Amino acid sequence: MSLPTVEIADVHKRFGRTTALDGVGFDAPTGITGLLGPNGAGKTTLLRMLATVLAPDSGSLRLLGWNPAVADERLAIRRRLGYMPQEPGFHQTFTAFEFVDYVAILKEMTDRKARHDEVARVLALVGLEGVMERKIKALSGGMRRRVALAQSLLGDPDLLVLDEPTAGLDPEQRLRFREIVSERASDRTVVLSTHQTEDVAALCPRVVVMLDGVALFDGTPRELTDVASGRVWLAPERSAAARLSWRTPDGSHRNIGEAPAGADLVAPTLEDGYLLLVGDRAFAEEAA
Amino acid sequence: MTAAWHADLQMLSAYADGGLDDVRASSIEAHLLSCETCRDLLAPAVPAATIDRVWQGVVIATVAPHAGIVERVLLRAGVRDDIARLLAATPSLRVSWFLAESLALGFAAFAANVAPGGGADAALFLFLVIAALAPVAGVAAAFGPGLDPTYEIGIAAPMRNERLLLMRTLAVLATSLAIAGLAAIALPGFDRAAIAWLLPSLGLCLTTVTLATWIRPVVAAIVVAMTWLAVAASVTAARSDPVAAFRSGGQVLALALIVISALVLSRRRVVYEGGVAA
Ligand SMILES: Nc1ncnc2c1ncn2[C@@H]1O[C@H](COP(=O)(O)OP(=O)(O)O)[C@@H](O)[C@H]1O
Ligand SMILES: [Mg+2]
Ligand SMILES: [Zn+2]
Numbered sequence: 163m164s165l166p167t168v169e170i171a172d173v174h175k176r177f178g179r180t181t182a183l184d185g186v187g188f189d190a191p192t193g194i195t196g197l198l199g200p201n202g203a204g205k206t207t208l209l210r211m212l213a214t215v216l217a218p219d220s221g222s223l224r225l226l227g228w229n230p231a232v233a234d235e236r237l238a239i240r241r242r243l244g245y246m247p248q249e250p251g252f253h254q255t256f257t258a259f260e261f262v263d264y265v266a267i268l269k270e271m272t273d274r275k276a277r278h279d280e281v282a283r284v285l286a287l288v289g290l291e292g293v294m295e296r297k298i299k300a301l302s303g304g305m306r307r308r309v310a311l312a313q314s315l316l317g318d319p320d321l322l323v324l325d326e327p328t329a330g331l332d333p334e335q336r337l338r339f340r341e342i343v344s345e346r347a348s349d350r351t352v353v354l355s356t357h358q359t360e361d362v363a364a365l366c367p368r369v370v371v372m373l374d375g376v377a378l379f380d381g382t383p384r385e386l387t388d389v390a391s392g393r394v395w396l397a398p399e400r401s402a403a404a405r406l407s408w409r410t411p412d413g414s415h416r417n418i419g420e421a422p423a424g425a426d427l428v429a430p431t432l433e434d435g436y437l438l439l440v441g442d443r444a445f446a447e448e449a450a
Numbered sequence: 451m452t453a454a455w456h457a458d459l460q461m462l463s464a465y466a467d468g469g470l471d472d473v474r475a476s477s478i479e480a481h482l483l484s485c486e487t488c489r490d491l492l493a494p495a496v497p498a499a500t501i502d503r504v505w506q507g508v509v510i511a512t513v514a515p516h517a518g519i520v521e522r523v524l525l526r527a528g529v530r531d532d533i534a535r536l537l538a539a540t541p542s543l544r545v546s547w548f549l550a551e552s553l554a555l556g557f558a559a560f561a562a563n564v565a566p567g568g569g570a571d572a573a574l575f576l577f578l579v580i581a582a583l584a585p586v587a588g589v590a591a592a593f594g595p596g597l598d599p600t601y602e603i604g605i606a607a608p609m610r611n612e613r614l615l616l617m618r619t620l621a622v623l624a625t626s627l628a629i630a631g632l633a634a635i636a637l638p639g640f641d642r643a644a645i646a647w648l649l650p651s652l653g654l655c656l657t658t659v660t661l662a663t664w665i666r667p668v669v670a671a672i673v674v675a676m677t678w679l680a681v682a683a684s685v686t687a688a689r690s691d692p693v694a695a696f697r698s699g700g701q702v703l704a705l706a707l708i709v710i711s712a713l714v715l716s717r718r719r720v721v722y723e724g725g726v727a728a
Contacts, residue, residue, distance in 0.1 A: 213606040215724055233723070237608055245606040251599025253539045255518050264539055265600070267532045268607035268614075274531060313603065323606075 166191050167321065167351040168212060173221030175207055175375075182207040183218070184375035194347045196366030197355040198436060204375040205355035206248050206325055212353055213245040213323045226321055226351070241270070244319035248326050248355075250310035254299040258290055258309050261298055265313040284312040287342060303330050311339070315346075322346065324354040328361050340365050359433040362386075371439055378439055383432050390430035390438050395421045405441050457481060462492045519545055533617065540618045541598055542591035548629060551584045555633035563638050570638070571692035577637065578696055579682065581647040583675050585626035586654045590671030592618040594662065605724035612722050615659070623655060646696035653707035654678055660711040663718040 166189035175183040183204045197205045210216040211223060214230045226242055228235035252261055262281045271277040285294050288308040293301065298309065307330050314322060322343070328336050343352055344365060356362060362369050363383050371379035371386070379386060396414045400407040404417035418434055418441075421427060457465075457478055464470050465478045482489055521538035525531060537543055558580055561573035593615050595601050605611060627648065634644035654674050661670035682695035694700075 210602070213602070215602050215605045233720070236723070240606060240608040243606055245603060247602045250603065251601070253599060256539070260535065264535050265603055265607065267536055268604055268609045270608050272532065277532075 167226055168195075168353060169222075169224040170208070171222045173208070173211065173218045173223065175204075175211075175216070175219050181375055183221075185221070186372065186375060186377050187221070188370050188377045188380045190351060190353055190368065190370075192347075192349055192351050193368065194343065194352040194354065194366045195368045195370060196362040197353065197370050197372055198357065198359065198362055199355075199372035200357060200440060203372040205372055207375075208372070209323050209325045209353065209355055210247075212321070213243065213247075214239055215245075239321070242320040244314035244316065244322045246310050246314040246324045246327055248329075250306075252298045252306060252309070255297065257295050257297055258285060258301065258305075258312075259294040261309060262313045262316070266316050269316055271317070280316060284315045285309075287315060288312045289338060304332060304335055307331060308335070311342075315342075318346070318350075320350050322350065322352040322354075324352065326355055326357075328356060328358060336361075359431075359436055363432045371436060373440055386435040386439075387430055387432045388435065390418065390434035392427060393421055393438060394418050394430045394434050395425035395427050397426065401425075406437055455481075456485065457488050457491070459491060462488065466492065536614060536617060537621050539598070539600065540592050540621065542588040542622055543618070543625070547588065547591075548625060551580075551588075551626060551629050552633065554580050554584070555630060556636070559633050559636040563636070574637065575682075575686055575692040577633075578647045578693065579679065581630035581634070582651040582654060583679075584630065585623050585651050586658050586671050586675055588622040588626050589619050589655045590658055590662070590667040592622050594667035597668065611724065612719055615722055619655070619659065623652075627651070646693060646701070649701050649704040649708075650678070650696065653704035653711070656708055656711040656715065660715040660718065663715070663721040 168190040170189070171187045173183050173186050174181075186204065186208060197208070199205050207216065211218055211230075212225060214225070214236050217231065223230055225239045228239050230236045230239055253264065256264060259281060262285060263277065266277045266281055271280060282291070282294070285291055288311050290305065290308055290312065293305065298306065301309065307327070311324070311327055314324065324343075327343075328339055331339060340361075343354070346352065354361075354366075367382060369379070369381065369383055369386055370377050379389070395401070395417050396410075397417055398414060400415050401417040401419075401422065403419050403422050404415075405419035407415050407417045410416050416428075417425075418438055461470070461474075461478065465475055470478065482492065518538055520543055521534050524534035524537055529537070555577060558573050558577035562570050562577055564570075565573050591597050593601070593611075598604065604614065630647065630651075631645065637644045658667065658670045658674045661674060664670075665673075682700075685695040685700070686692060688694070691697075
């Protein structure tokens with residue numbers, strides 16, 4: 163494993179009375195790191211920090227070896243950064259091309275010819291070469307997400323921060339997205355958030371589970387799956403010992419929790435591990 | 451794209467001198483856009499200033515058909531294409547915005563002309579207030595979270611936000627001031643009072659931009675506008691003079707506001723770069 167390119171240590175952030183981050187800390191190496199967690203876990207807040215948009219109240223960050231709290235170093239990070247916010251806004255009157263060109267100008271690409279080539283390149287990368295001249299307001303939701311993804315890819319950044327990039331994409335577009343991102347990840351760092359366990363299973367060699375502003379888990383998808391090993395079983399009925407139980411299409415119940423003796427144990431999935439982790443925490447809170 | 455033909459040097463210099471007819475010139479322009487060979491050929495044939503002028507023409511011809519009206523006007527005015535695009539994304543640099551300002555000012559000027567006695571005074575006061583506050587609203591809406599849809603992407607990009615902010619502020623300010631200046635000509639007995647809003651307006655704008663390093667720009671604008679409106683209205687009422695707030699006392703106050711704001715802003719401007727605790 164390579165040296166960490168993103169180092170997060172004991173980061174806290176409050177918005178008024180809400181604690182969004184409560185001492186989160188982990189390192190991410192080159193390659194793709196997926197942040198998994200329910201709504202309100204603090205994923206967006208953390209990613210905004212990685213995008214140098216937000217500063218922590220306390221704790222420290224190091225991105226690509228630089229400290230974003232220092233002006234010069236922050237600029238150095240921004241020169242190598244691509245960022246797709248969770249809810250990217252658009253200038254509706256711009257065409258897709260004009261919008262991405264606008265961001266390219268903000269990214270200091272001053273040479274017009276080179277800039278226009280780069281804009282066309284990233285738009286083609288996300289499969290939008292056919293609608294470059296269309297106004298943003300005339301594009302579908304999925305197309306707009308791809309425009310947002312395209313702008314983050316400008317200049318082939320070393321650090322790519324993507325906040326729920328697969329939300330609102332159909333299965334085919336999601337597949338294409340995985341292809342684009344994984345192609346880029348061999349020697350670059352990608353940190354993305356999602357609440358879809360399939361994204362993580364398919365894409366991320368490394369996963370961090372966030373809940374209530376902390377990192378509950380930090381490891382490989384295999385290790386997250388193993389959290390549930392020996393704790394998933396099938397039964398004709400909902401089992402009393404199960405934390406979670408649902409009816410599968412074949413009619414049997416899939417139960418997760420502390421399996422009773424003699425249970426029909428089955429191989430866990432990453433989702434089982436995730437649900438157990440997040441559920442555990444939720445149960446502990448209820449008891450407290 | 452590989453070109454089927456290339457322009458010869460003679461044709462290129464004729465083009466650069468503006469000596470080609472429209473049809474041949476536009477066919478050369480289209481070719482130049484895709485052909486590096488001919489661009490390189492064109493470069494030594496003409497002085498750099500001419501190339502810039504020519505390229506500006508090419509940009510207008512190729513970019514403008516798709517661009518919005520603000521961007522086209524800026525390009526026509528000779529603004530560099532990247533700057534034109536940055537400005538075109540300013541939320542308050544819109545035709546509708548300036549139309550609204552023109553209408554409000556035009557109405558006030560009209561009322562000042564036709565209303566009898568006290569009504570005319572009130573209309574003059576209204577005119578000055580609108581002229582002073584319109585740029586404040588425009589500047590507040592020129593940047594910031596919630597108004598600039600690409601605010602976060604902009605913060606995360608390396609271009610200095612300070613620069614973007616300054617550029618947009620100046621563009622909005624210049625346009626607002628030009629509109630108010632034109633409308634002022636329509637005031638009855640057009641005199642010094644007609645531009646009395648200028649310094650207060652600049653002071654209020656700068657105060658808003660400074661205050662916006664602590665609070666949201668729109669909130670800052672509302673606080674500044676309300677405070678100033680209360681002061682101006684009470685001075686006007688106390689003196690029963692429609693332009694009382696805009697006489698020398700008000701002008702000196704505006705100047706003081708400009709100086710103080712500029713000083714504070716120079717210390718606070720780092721906040722506009724984002725990623726720092728305010
Ligand atoms: N700008 C903000 N102002 C106030 N509260 C916020 C802000 N951003 C996030 N929060 C709160 O912080 C918590 C974490 O939110 P967020 O980081 O968006 O989580 P996630 O992306 O995992 O859903 C939530 O309770 C949210 O309401
Ligand atoms: Mg989020
Ligand atoms: Zn040629």
